[in-house]
Amino acid sequence: MKHITITLITVFMTTFGFAQNTDTFFKASDAFFKAHVKDGKVNYKAIKKNTAELDKILASTNNITVNKSEANTYQAFWINIYNLSVIKGIVKNYPVKSPLDVKGFFDKTKHNVGGKKITLNDIEHKLLRGQFNSDPRFHFVLVCAGLGCPPIIAEAYMPNTLDKQLDRQTKIALNNDEFIKVNTRKKRVQLSEIMKWYKEDFRQNGNEIDFINKYREEKIAAKSKISYYPYNWKLNQTK
Secondary structure, eight states: OHHHHHHHHHHHHHHHHHHHHHHHHHHHHHHHHHHHEETTEEOHHHHHHOOHHHHHHHHHGGGOOOOTTSHHHHHHHHHHHHHHHHHHHHHHHOSOSOGGGSTTTTTTOOEEETTEEEOHHIIIIIIIITTTTTOGGGGGTOOOSBTTSOOOOSSOOOTTTHHHHHHHHHHHHHTOTTTSEEETTTTEEEEETHHHHTHHHHTTTSOHHHHHHHHOSSOOOTTOEEEEEOOOOSBOBOO
């Protein structure tokens, strides 16, 4: 009986500690994004002047373990880490005009986060797309610091609202005339190169237009000719 009691106490304390750590991370991340993001852009200059808050948040992730069986917590955790790590990578090299100005920004630079030393590409492709059937909505919430990306939001992604946030950001992008450029008269549509690079993600249940029309208010003609406009890698910084 004593052994059972001690075991139950240990499980309770572990679970309670995990919940406290994740709650603290999500709340701190939410406050950070609210303070430094506006209209889809990041105030890198202000963050560069004092990186303590960002450093503390990222360091705290190494004391947190998330399990993919808790899908919403796991996804929200790594989406936020990705966006925070992108900001950290830019701030570390600021001023820069584009993330591509930093050699190996996505595929070589390793970030010490979530108990791992990992690249941004690893987070996107191995921990998120690779674990969750390449959910195409990830492409509308993982923000690469370029203006061609869907806009970063002034809030953290949260486990209890994640699905709604994923849907919301997907709808915003796919109803934006700058992101999806439609010529109804000629039945032509220009798509972001994101939809070219990750074509297989958007063709899981049809083609790209089928996916777009699932979220778009003004539907695109099914037989529209598809082309892709150049990606804008210019930095998404506030003026």
